[in-house]
Amino acid sequence: MSDNPNTGLPAGKAGMSLIVKTITRLTIGLILLFGIYIVMHGHLSPGGGFAGGVIIALSFIHIMLAFGKDIAAAKISRGLASNLESIGALMFLVIALLGFLGGSFFLNVLAKGRPFKLFSAGTIPLSNIAIGLKVGVGLFAIFLALVILEGAKRK
Amino acid sequence: MNIIPLFVIIPLFSAFFISLTGRLFKKGFIDAISGVSCFLLLALSFYGLNALNHSANQAMVYKVGGWMPPFGICMVLDGLAGFMLITVNLVAFFVCIFSINYMEKYTDKPKFYTLFLLMVTGMNGLIISGDLFNLYVFLEVASIASYALVAFGTEAEELEASFKYAIMGSVASGFIFIGIAFLYGFTSTLNMADMSRILGASPSSWLVPFVSVLFLMGFGLKAALVPFHAWLPDAHPSAPASISAMLSGVLIKALGVYAMVRIFFNIIGISAGYLSALMFLGALSMIVAVILALSQWDLKRLLAYHSISQVGYVFLGIGLGTPLGILGGLFHLFNHSVFKSLLFLNSGAIDYSTGTRDLREMSGLKEKMPVTAGTSLIASMSIAGIPPFNGFFSKLIIIFACIQKGFYGYALAAALGSILTLASFMKVQKYAFLDELKEKYRNIKEVPPAMKFSMVCLAAICVLGGILLLPSFKFFLSGAAGVLLEGKEYAGIVLGAAAKP
Amino acid sequence: MSLYLLCLTLFCVGLYGVLRKRNIVKIIIGIGIMEYSMNLFFVLLGYRYHGRTPIDAQNQNILNMVDPLPQALVMTSIVIGLAATALLISIAIRIYEKYGTFDITKIKRLKG
Numbered sequence: 001m002s003d004n005p006n007t008g009l010p011a012g013k014a015g016m017s018l019i020v021k022t023i024t025r026l027t028i029g030l031i032l033l034f035g036i037y038i039v040m041h042g043h044l045s046p047g048g049g050f051a052g053g054v055i056i057a058l059s060f061i062h063i064m065l066a067f068g069k070d071i072a073a074a075k076i077s078r079g080l081a082s083n084l085e086s087i088g089a090l091m092f093l094v095i096a097l098l099g100f101l102g103g104s105f106f107l108n109v110l111a112k113g114r115p116f117k118l119f120s121a122g123t124i125p126l127s128n129i130a131i132g133l134k135v136g137v138g139l140f141a142i143f144l145a146l147v148i149l150e151g152a153k154r155k
Numbered sequence: 156m157n158i159i160p161l162f163v164i165i166p167l168f169s170a171f172f173i174s175l176t177g178r179l180f181k182k183g184f185i186d187a188i189s190g191v192s193c194f195l196l197l198a199l200s201f202y203g204l205n206a207l208n209h210s211a212n213q214a215m216v217y218k219v220g221g222w223m224p225p226f227g228i229c230m231v232l233d234g235l236a237g238f239m240l241i242t243v244n245l246v247a248f249f250v251c252i253f254s255i256n257y258m259e260k261y262t263d264k265p266k267f268y269t270l271f272l273l274m275v276t277g278m279n280g281l282i283i284s285g286d287l288f289n290l291y292v293f294l295e296v297a298s299i300a301s302y303a304l305v306a307f308g309t310e311a312e313e314l315e316a317s318f319k320y321a322i323m324g325s326v327a328s329g330f331i332f333i334g335i336a337f338l339y340g341f342t343s344t345l346n347m348a349d350m351s352r353i354l355g356a357s358p359s360s361w362l363v364p365f366v367s368v369l370f371l372m373g374f375g376l377k378a379a380l381v382p383f384h385a386w387l388p389d390a391h392p393s394a395p396a397s398i399s400a401m402l403s404g405v406l407i408k409a410l411g412v413y414a415m416v417r418i419f420f421n422i423i424g425i426s427a428g429y430l431s432a433l434m435f436l437g438a439l440s441m442i443v444a445v446i447l448a449l450s451q452w453d454l455k456r457l458l459a460y461h462s463i464s465q466v467g468y469v470f471l472g473i474g475l476g477t478p479l480g481i482l483g484g485l486f487h488l489f490n491h492s493v494f495k496s497l498l499f500l501n502s503g504a505i506d507y508s509t510g511t512r513d514l515r516e517m518s519g520l521k522e523k524m525p526v527t528a529g530t531s532l533i534a535s536m537s538i539a540g541i542p543p544f545n546g547f548f549s550k551l552i553i554i555f556a557c558i559q560k561g562f563y564g565y566a567l568a569a570a571l572g573s574i575l576t577l578a579s580f581m582k583v584q585k586y587a588f589l590d591e592l593k594e595k596y597r598n599i600k601e602v603p604p605a606m607k608f609s610m611v612c613l614a615a616i617c618v619l620g621g622i623l624l625l626p627s628f629k630f631f632l633s634g635a636a637g638v639l640l641e642g643k644e645y646a647g648i649v650l651g652a653a654a655k656p
Numbered sequence: 657m658s659l660y661l662l663c664l665t666l667f668c669v670g671l672y673g674v675l676r677k678r679n680i681v682k683i684i685i686g687i688g689i690m691e692y693s694m695n696l697f698f699v700l701l702g703y704r705y706h707g708r709t710p711i712d713a714q715n716q717n718i719l720n721m722v723d724p725l726p727q728a729l730v731m732t733s734i735v736i737g738l739a740a741t742a743l744l745i746s747i748a749i750r751i752y753e754k755y756g757t758f759d760i761t762k763i764k765r766l767k768g
Contacts, residue, residue, distance in 0.1 A: 085174075090172065093164065099220065103221070146745060149746060149753075288732070299740055315755075315765060336726075339726070
């Protein structure tokens with residue numbers, strides 16, 4: 001996340017102090033990656049779509065807290081967030097509808113693979129990705145909407 | 156292909172599709188999508204009831220993901236579910252048509268349709284769910300969408316009403332959740348049929364009364380029975396008129412009445428004490444709410460109080476526990492959803508043309524708005540129980556059922572409530588439609604054709620509602636009443652239907 | 657048993673917050689406490705003495721597992737709680753915008 005124009009300068013008006021910004025820049029990628037890991041391994045280990053999605057959302061919220069809402073909103077705007085959220089929901093529904101290929105709603109039609117491997121369990125990882133997208137973007141959109149509401153009130 | 160999951164798939168898909176593409180297309184396109192999906196739902200619910208009527212089983216069971224019922228989630232379409240689906244989707248369709256013009260005065264129509272269709276998803280899902288936790292999830296989907304819809308105008312009063320409603324609704328959901336947790340802890344299953352079987356096989360003396368009280372509080376709050384009614388007169392009038400029609404017409408019945416009677420009659424099993432509590436609360440709501448309604452001057456607030464009162468009739472009928480009483484209660488549920496949504500749509504039409512909801516402000520609107528005045532007259536006579544209209548038959552059946560079982564006091568209360576309702580609606584007719592037309596309303600026009608269409612169709616159903624009692628249409632009501640009368644045999648029927656391929 | 661009673665106490669704390677507090681934000685926190693106590697209660701229902709987590713892993717025998725179903729259900733309930741809380745908070749912000757106060761005794765334009 002080094003495309004912040006304020007990099008290296010003293011803490012600007014938006015956001016927190018230089019220390020916070022530097023630490024955020026170092027950790028934010030790891031947090032996002034961890035969230036993606038949790039989503040991808042949802043069918044093997046604890047976690048899954050919701051938990052991973054929350055971690056993904058937290059990484060963006062972290063940017064917002066450290067650098068201010070304008071920079072965070074530049075990464076994902078509200079319109080994009082709400083579109084991605086709808087896409088996540090539609091993806092989940094389409095995965096559920098895929099079951100009709102085998103004759104039943106929500107039927108797991110893909111090959112199950114071997115247990116404890118990343119590419120296994122049929123449609124479950126795909127559903128996890130859809131939920132992760134929906135929750136990650138949705139939670140960020142909620143936070144952004146609340147911040148914008150609060151900002152509009154101050155003016 | 157089995158049609159049962161389509162009741163959830165169609166509205167859910169349209170909701171998110173509209174939210175995704177609503178800004179890209181012209182307004183007519185999203186109107187068309189939501190109208191078509193509501194129409195499809197209505198057609199499917201008629202088709203579903205027809206298929207159920209012609210099949211050998213008493214219930215159609217859909218196994219989600221191919222899992223067998225005690226382990227997987229199942230969807231059940233039986234007589235009561237089919238009846239409720241038709242009620243919900245009928246009102247939803249006409250409200251959707253009405254909204255095409257009515258919602259023009261609000262900004263952001265795509266968001267409105269998204270929330271509206273999510274609410275329909277929640278109600279349809281709740282009705283066809285055969286799994287207790289799934290029922291809770293759909294209940295929350297419908298509730299949260301309705302909290303947002305009440306606040307849709309984002310004016311001060313609407314936000315206040317929505318906040319009250321959301322707090323009350325959250326507390327109610329909390330009680331329902333604890334009730335489900337206790338039932339799960341005792342039976343180790345969430346499938347409604349299996350739960351009913353286990354509760355029948357190993358009865359518990361402390362569990363049933365305890366859980367009954369929790370559910371009575373939770374669903375009583377959702378259905379706005381009298382001690383729990385305080386949120387409704389604020390929340391329902393504050394929403395846009397088309398949503399008020401949905402909330403008063405079907406939401407309190409799907410979330411409150413349907414879920415409550417399904418759980419009590421088919422899962423927990425009904426007891427005489429519980430039935431008398433239901434009857435008492437019903438009669439109390441009937442009388443108290445109608446007295447409160449008499450002194451209202453805000454048209455929508457008056458209608459909201461009448462919703463509480465009419466739900467009281469439904470509970471009184473169902474609480475009698477006799478075949479005739481249950482039939483009357485369910486018939487009144489259907490009738491009320493038709494005429495109350497019609498009345499709310501009338502109030503929306505008046506609001507659309509004149510911009511006021513206060514009865515003292517309006518006068519002589521009959522001259523300028525003949526369709527609204529005519530349909531409103533039909534709905535008013537229907538709700539007051541004037542003979543040729545549908546409300547008369549259902550109230551008559553409820554009063555007969557009370558007398559048949561020897562509850563003369565309740566029969567008298569029902570008749571008294573009906574008279575007070577008539578008085579209250581005579582006030583509405585006099586102040587709103589009769590008298591001289593006020594000078595400032597010289598230039599108002601009748602509402603656009605789409606709004607007229609929904610009002611006229613609903614009025615036609617009000618007039619023709621009585622034919623549902625004729626033998627050839629009787630299966631619509633008697634099938635639904637039969638599900639409640641079969642009680643705990645529900646378990647055997649559903650599990651038996653699920654066992655067949 | 658005492659654990660369940662503690663859940664009940666927590667529920668009552670939340671209910672007290674909802675019924676007794678005058679500040680809107682405190683009411684929302686009360687709703688949150690109620691939801692957490694419910695979730696805690698439901699998860700505890702699935703617990704068994706010295707049970708292990710219900711996670712299947714390679715080369716392990718699964719013995720004495722706690723009930724996984726309440727955990728999945730509570731997850732769903734948490735998501736629902738999140739949605740309800742987000743909605744309540746956004747309504748509360750808008751109410752503050754319109755009325756200029758969080759005190760519910762001063763927010764009373766609806767009457768009758």
